[in-house]
Amino acid sequence: MSLQDLYYNLRRRELRSNESLDEALQRRSARNETDRFRVARKSSDQLSQRRAIRVHSRGNMSEVCEFCGALYWKNEANSSKKYTKCCHDGKVRLPNLTEAPDLSKKETATIHRKQNTIDSIFENIMLHQSLHLWG
Secondary structure, eight states, X not given: OOHHHHHHHHHHHHHHHHSOHHHHHHHHHHHHHHHHHHHHHHHHHHHHHHTOOOOOOXXXXXXXXXXXXXXXXXXXXXXXXXXXXXXXXXXXXXXOOSSOOHXXXXXXXXXXHHHHHHHHHHHHHHHHHHHHHHO
């Protein structure tokens, strides 16, 4: 312990010996409150670390059903080492969609219309700003 620390401790003892009971209680209460906050924060940090989301990955879907071409992970094969959950060994055949369903068409049209509106607003803003800059 350094000489500076000794003087500091002596000064603190002297100040504390002269303080009233109310002042001592107030000082201790503030210290206890700080300690409670520190403990609560530490336990909260530990809890949040335990709850951290861990990354989970099965890797790439590299296996292909020989009947319909659906993709699978390697460990999804059945006992005969086949991937059959999609079409049941080719027993289920779905027709190819030649045209998108009506709902899909409607949503796509709405998206394009919104994009065109956004583009025109942006162009008008640019025109408005250039008029103020040069006008």
